[in-house]
Amino acid sequence: MTDGAADDEDIPNNIDTSTTTRLLFAPSEPPPKLNLTELRKQFNTHLETWESSQTWQHLKNALQKDVLGQSQPAIENVVCIGLGSPSGFVQGGWVDRRSVAMYQLAALTTIIDCVKQHHATSTSTPQDLAEMKIIAQDPVFNTLDIELLSSLGITAVDSPEGFNAVTDKTFLFAPGAERRHLRLMLPFNPVMVFGGPLEEGPSLAARGFNDDDDINEKDDGSKSMTHVLLFCTAEEAKPFVWEVMSARAPGQKADDPGAFYLVESNVLPADRSGYKTSLQKGETFESDFIGASLEDCQKWALEKQYQVNFIEDDIIVVVDARSAQDKTVLVSHYEPNNDLSPWVFAGFGALPREFDTWYNYRVKFSYARIFDAAFNYSSPQVVYPAFFGRKEDFTDEQGVFDVAAAERFSMEYNPEDYWVDSPKL
Numbered sequence: 001m002t003d004g005a006a007d008d009e010d011i012p013n014n015i016d017t018s019t020t021t022r023l024l025f026a027p028s029e030p031p032p033k034l035n036l037t038e039l040r041k042q043f044n045t046h047l048e049t050w051e052s053s054q055t056w057q058h059l060k061n062a063l064q065k066d067v068l069g070q071s072q073p074a075i076e077n078v079v080c081i082g083l084g085s086p087s088g089f090v091q092g093g094w095v096d097r098r099s100v101a102m103y104q105l106a107a108l109t110t111i112i113d114c115v116k117q118h119h120a121t122s123t124s125t126p127q128d129l130a131e132m133k134i135i136a137q138d139p140v141f142n143t144l145d146i147e148l149l150s151s152l153g154i155t156a157v158d159s160p161e162g163f164n165a166v167t168d169k170t171f172l173f174a175p176g177a178e179r180r181h182l183r184l185m186l187p188f189n190p191v192m193v194f195g196g197p198l199e200e201g202p203s204l205a206a207r208g209f210n211d212d213d214d215i216n217e218k219d220d221g222s223k224s225m226t227h228v229l230l231f232c233t234a235e236e237a238k239p240f241v242w243e244v245m246s247a248r249a250p251g252q253k254a255d256d257p258g259a260f261y262l263v264e265s266n267v268l269p270a271d272r273s274g275y276k277t278s279l280q281k282g283e284t285f286e287s288d289f290i291g292a293s294l295e296d297c298q299k300w301a302l303e304k305q306y307q308v309n310f311i312e313d314d315i316i317v318v319v320d321a322r323s324a325q326d327k328t329v330l331v332s333h334y335e336p337n338n339d340l341s342p343w344v345f346a347g348f349g350a351l352p353r354e355f356d357t358w359y360n361y362r363v364k365f366s367y368a369r370i371f372d373a374a375f376n377y378s379s380p381q382v383v384y385p386a387f388f389g390r391k392e393d394f395t396d397e398q399g400v401f402d403v404a405a406a407e408r409f410s411m412e413y414n415p416e417d418y419w420v421d422s423p424k425l
């Protein structure tokens, strides 16, 4: 096999179905007979396809003209975060993103070559180039991945060495990287950043990275959106679902795109067109989740969100039997285990207090859509004290979380108000 595509004989026999978190961060499993020579051949095939793609031609032009052409500090190191495994299956053998990782790796090597060429003709000396350290960090790398990277001049490092290496002279390559990782690194102002969460806006490299078939695909804006999964678990709540899906934030127009994917089937669609993002009043729909518990929905979402790139990570909304009564919905946010230093807040300590945990918020339905923005797109400094630190304070006797009060607190929170001891002079 030379194309990196999955075929049956590749699939490891010993698929492990233990906890999701452990699977997510375990080294991937390569096909039994794969060796470095074969893997390198696969890489070369991907590299050829990538180099002849229009995406690379456009990207190269943009790089030379608009990015490297501008005066900017020389790049001193390259940090690649969250590449995925080019050789193996992840999540205990269930997920095959090898080809995506291969294309991303091909892109990384070509971009590095481009940067080196640029440096060679400008201020850098050959010595600078030789010293440019290129490192890659992803807990799913297996031994073969590490060898492949090494054959390309890239050193695999353990977390958090990659995060710590980011400075304002770094080229950060993080295609599909998780937001919490980006939030950690972007404050260091890396001189060049490629990637970010997949499928968001016209991020230069995102198009063409997402899948083999996408390489030359033209993306229209409407397709490049991720959405939050919305489950309906009670038959009597169905008529209310259109209202949840039709709610718009203040300032939005009624025809602005919805925020949710309505989960009708327990089979994950192959692409985003398999999900409805709006309903008409009175429109009926199917739900395989009628009678399901919140935990069922959480478990399903966690398993599926990593298999495709059009679902917002770690947030779900559940319309349940109570929703039909009082127009509240349950928003559930998952905080995965991670090896990052915790965020510590004056007055609260480390937040969130627990990892590998779902945090549930019952809210008035019109607030459901803000949670994605809060947890996936906003700074923890703004969100965590109110949404984690004071979760119980803002939850009333009926168990409803007061989003407006939490938002007000977020605006007002000032760590200096919480000093117990005088600051050291």
Ligand SMILES: C[S@@+](CC[C@H](N)C(=O)[O-])C[C@H]1O[C@@H](n2cnc3c(N)ncnc32)[C@H](O)[C@@H]1O
Pocket: 024, 025, 081, 082, 083, 084, 085, 097, 100, 101, 104, 137, 138, 139, 140, 159, 175, 176, 177, 178, 198, 339
């Ligand atoms: C959404 S996936 C993207 C994978 C691949 N780049 C793609 O586009 O399919 C996020 C990647 O981040 C990796 N990851 C998780 N924790 C990490 C860490 N601490 N450092 C670096 N990568 C990490 C995951 O293993 C996973 O490969």
